[in-house]
Amino acid sequence: MSDADVTEIAVATMLVGAKVAAPVLLTALLVGFLISLFQAATQIQEPTLSFVPKMIAVAIALLVTGNWVLAELVSFTQSLFDSLPRLLDRT
Template sequence: MDTAAVLHLGGQALFLTAKLCAPVLITSLVVGFTVSLLQSVTQIQEVTLSFVPKALAAALALVVCGHWMISELVSFTHDLFASVPTLVGG
């Protein structure tokens, strides 16, 4: 296995990680921004008011996108195991 193959697999793994994290992170970002804007307008500075909606939105994003996330991960793993003979040179 040469360095180009290792770098290619590492790049694919990092891209998959970013793709799988995106729904939860973007949802949390949007909800956090909305709650922060609401807190700024109403001048309510409560910590739980920003935490609870983000936690609920992240959980909802996992429920909605969970099947897609698992299928992407299984597909990557299946492709990785299928390419093992070519990677080891056999």
């Protein structure tokens, strides 16, 4: 296994990680932004006000995208296992 192989696997891992985390993180970002706009407009400065809607939105995002996330992770893991013989032959 060469340095290029390790770098290729690391880059692919980071891309899959970013792709898998994006729906949840973007949902939390959008809901947090909307709640902060609401708080700024109404002068309500309750810190717990943003927590519950964010938690509900993230749970909904996980329910909606969970199947896709699992499929992406399984596909990536299978591609890693499929590439093991090629990587081990190079040593």
